Structures are given as C-alpha cells and as structure tokens.
C-alpha cells in the first residue's frame with residue numbers, strides 16, 4: 001500500500017495544534033489537550049510543532065501526527081524543519097510524518113534531499129510545505145509523500161491573499177499523483193469543503209481552531225468595524 005494511503009486512508013480534517021514560545025497557549029499540556037479535543041470531535045490527524053508536543057500528543061492520541069520544528073536560522077528565511085537536526089528530532093519524537101520546507105529559496109530544493117532521505121530511511125513519511133505550483137512539482141520529483149500548500153503567501157514570490165490559495169490546491173491536484181493537503185488560512189467549514197472540492201486529500205486547519213488570540217481578534221475587529229459604521 002502507498003505510504004500516504006496507509007497514513008490517511010480517508011479524506012478529512014487535520015487540526016494543527018501549535019503555540020510558539022511567545023503565544024499564550026505555549027507550555028505544559030495545553031496543546032496536547034487541544035489535540036485530544038480535536039480528535040474527540042472527529043479530526044483524523046494532528047499537525048504539531050516541537051519535540052515536546054509531538055511526543056506528548058503521540059502518547060495521548062491514536063491518529064497520525066505530522067511533526068515539524070520551527071527553527072529560526074540567522075540569515076535564512078527557511079523556518080519549518082530547516083536542517084537534518086530537526087528531522088532527526090522529529091523522527092525520534094515519534095511523528096508519523098515529517099513536515100518540512102520545500103520552497104525554491106536559498107538552494108533548498110537541492111539542500112532538502114538528505115532531509116527527505118533521512119526521514120524515509122527511518123520509515124517516516126514526508127510532507128512538503130510548498131508555496132507555489134512549481135515547488136509542488138519539484139517536491140513530487142523529490143519523492144515526498146504529501147504536498148501541502150502551507151507556505152503560499154509566506155514566500156515573497158507566491159500568491160499573497162487573505163484567504164486560502166484554492167487555485168494552488170486545484171492546480172496541484174490536477175498535476176501531481178501524491179495527495180495534496182490544503183493548508184493555510186482556512187477559517188471556515190465552507191473553506192474546508194471547498195478545498196476538498198478542489199481535490200485536496202485532506203485539510204489542515206490551525207489558527208481558526210487552536211489560536212484563541214487570533215479568533216478573538218477577528219471578532220473584536222468585526223465589532224469595532226461595525227460600531228464605527230454609521231457614526
């Protein structure tokens with residue numbers, strides 16, 4: 001059986017549960033509890049950042065976990081699992097899938113090869129976080145198991161949009177054989193349905209479910225906009 005089909009045999013929702021050190025929910029078992037809540041409500045997978053949360057969530061839930069490590073490297077724009085060190089740590093923490101940057105920046109399409117090979121040799125699948133169609137095509141050639149639209153809008157040359165990049169999801173689904181995971185700025189159930197209609201195998205939703213500070217800010221902005229209307 002193809003690795004990706006074994007990991008996520010059905011289409012569905014993957015919830016990204018992440019809180020970096022500067023975010024209010026960072027620390028302790030908060031993120032693990034978020035993951036448990038998501039699974040209790042029907043999510044089929046979790047995407048999470050960092051060794052602690054990957055390991056903790058793996059102990060707590062039975063669904064596949066996509067692991068990444070966000071790491072700032074001075075002078076580099078690549079921050080999602082930038083080096084082999086992070087790949088090794090994610091594999092050791094027990095993730096089922098390693099997510100990493102497969103963008104066309106800083107020679108990454110060449111530099112990422114040993115990272116992909118390491119994960120695959122360890123029996124762990126790879127999700128390529130891309131920002132454009134061309135990067136998705138390149139990622140498939142590199143032998144990844146999933147392609148995510150995660151970084152659309154986060155590279156200088158990709159589509160900059162407020163909402164999800166449905167066009168990229170659709171283009172990739174038409175051209176690649178590996179499952180495409182729609183990810184990035186999916187805020188409503190309708191967005192998620194549309195991503196699946198575009199051909200996505202799965203949908204990752206993060207902030208709209210697990211970043212209460214951003215959810216709150218949207219309500220506050222909407223209310224302040226509506227109260228200023230007509231004044």
Ligand SMILES: CC(=O)N[C@H](C=O)[C@@H](O)[C@H](O)[C@H](O)COP(=O)(O)O
Pocket residue numbers: 016018068150151154183184185186204205206207208
């Ligand atoms: C660009 C970047 O750093 N994305 C990260 C990747 O793991 C996460 O911070 C996002 O929450 C995740 O991609 C889900 O997206 P959204 O939160 O928009 O649903």
